[in-house]
Amino acid sequence: MTEPEPTPAPTRRGRGRPPATGRRDEILDAALAEFAESGVQGTSLAAVARRVGLSQQGVLHHFPSREALLIAALARRDEVDVRELDGLDETAAVVELAERNARRPEVVRLHSLLTAEGLTGDHPASDYVRDRYARVREQLARTLRAEHGDRLPSGATPDQAAALLTAAMDGIQLQWLYDPDSVDMPALVGLLTDVLRGAPPESGRS
Amino acid sequence: MTEPEPTPAPTRRGRGRPPATGRRDEILDAALAEFAESGVQGTSLAAVARRVGLSQQGVLHHFPSREALLIAALARRDEVDVRELDGLDETAAVVELAERNARRPEVVRLHSLLTAEGLTGDHPASDYVRDRYARVREQLARTLRAEHGDRLPSGATPDQAAALLTAAMDGIQLQWLYDPDSVDMPALVGLLTDVLRGAPPESGRS
DNA sequence: GAATTTACCTACCGGTCATTCAGCAAAACA
DNA sequence: TGTTTTGCTGAATGACCGGTAGGTAAATTC
Numbered sequence A, B: 001m002t003e004p005e006p007t008p009a010p011t012r013r014g015r016g017r018p019p020a021t022g023r024r025d026e027i028l029d030a031a032l033a034e035f036a037e038s039g040v041q042g043t044s045l046a047a048v049a050r051r052v053g054l055s056q057q058g059v060l061h062h063f064p065s066r067e068a069l070l071i072a073a074l075a076r077r078d079e080v081d082v083r084e085l086d087g088l089d090e091t092a093a094v095v096e097l098a099e100r101n102a103r104r105p106e107v108v109r110l111h112s113l114l115t116a117e118g119l120t121g122d123h124p125a126s127d128y129v130r131d132r133y134a135r136v137r138e139q140l141a142r143t144l145r146a147e148h149g150d151r152l153p154s155g156a157t158p159d160q161a162a163a164l165l166t167a168a169m170d171g172i173q174l175q176w177l178y179d180p181d182s183v184d185m186p187a188l189v190g191l192l193t194d195v196l197r198g199a200p201p202e203s204g205r206s
Numbered sequence C: 001g002a003a004t005t006t007a008c009c010t011a012c013c014g015g016t017c018a019t020t021c022a023g024c025a026a027a028a029c030a
Numbered sequence D: 001t002g003t004t005t006t007g008c009t010g011a012a013t014g015a016c017c018g019g020t021a022g023g024t025a026a027a028t029t030c
Helices: A021-038 A045-052 A056-062 A066-085 A092-101 A105-117 A125-148 A158-178 A185-196 B021-038 B045-052 B056-062 B066-085 B092-101 B105-117 B125-148 B158-178 B185-196
Strands: none
Touching (some): A021 A045, A021 A056, A021 A066, A021 A105, A045 A056, A045 A066, A066 A125, A105 B105, A125 A158, A125 B158, A158 B125, A185 B158, A185 B185, B021 B045, B021 B056, B021 B105, B045 B056, B045 B066, B066 B125, B092 B158, B092 B185, B158 B185
């Protein structure tokens, strides 16, 4: 959060031709799709341009530099993320999220790749991931605390359970991406939530 | 496992100067260190060369191509991995592993980066990660089955518990790498193993 | 219609990338 | 001593990278 407006949308400035906002979003979506396939480091301006059917310089017309494009793309992704996070107002919603994710591997891939790439020095995804972790764990801990107070039946604190749930979701996603058929994301997430809430062993889930 | 010997160690062939095996390993270690810092995609031959104090061509003398170097480096890393996996012969060992990992962030970084990068198309780390996942989960499931039979007290099957434990370790490592001070890896891993084994809530761990 | 602003494109530049080639010094053996 | 093999270096190549400069067509206002 160093800059208030990383890449402000183009605004009308005088009389000339009005800016077409559609292309901008097309480019951002193409960039995010490319990230999910090849990673941020592995994505070139040319690849993004090719995807939207523009020349490399056409892309550079909408975003002053590669870096600016990355940041804008992450900001766009962030909007969606924030909206999804609001849905986690009860523990069961985590399982629903896992079910939804199981139907959109590209999003999961993008998230997993960004999380790891943010670890490398001065990567544009670093802040995005850090913020995301903070928000997710906080939201999750709040939900757990509202449901169980300061200590879950299993003995875990809300903060611990939130960290574990977040971690498990990330890790399960990785295993699922490597082998979608033999990893049942919702079942595993559901199992963990049950166990953390100290639910009695039901022999149901596969 | 396509090739039996990806990069065979140099062997004496005639009378001339004997090959010095030391340099090879130096280069591989430098490559792995560089991967941990910048990722595989972000690592150039020049960067590896600089780290060992050689010219780019000096590195290429020991390995025919960049690709060969990557594969050899991953194979080297794999040897260590296999040895560590043997130690997981009881559930408590997972916590010890977490404690050990908390003292060597570079190894954890390397592992996390490789796991994610292996997701991108035809990446040399793909096979490495896939094999690793298979081994870890199998070993873990075997240990859990030996200790608890076909169903843990919490109701989870050994396979489920193994997947969850592996996932949680990976996810916790990510959170820890982003914020080492506020994430207690061994505590969280210990908590999860306790919960999975259906242990009564002890108010001990922080 | 003139002025202006957007939305591109082609051409170009310097840097970095992996890879190849030619060569040289050191080390072993005959 | 001569030969062979290893372990390098220096120079060159072509692909690709992000970024700049300059130009053109379309859209909009005056």
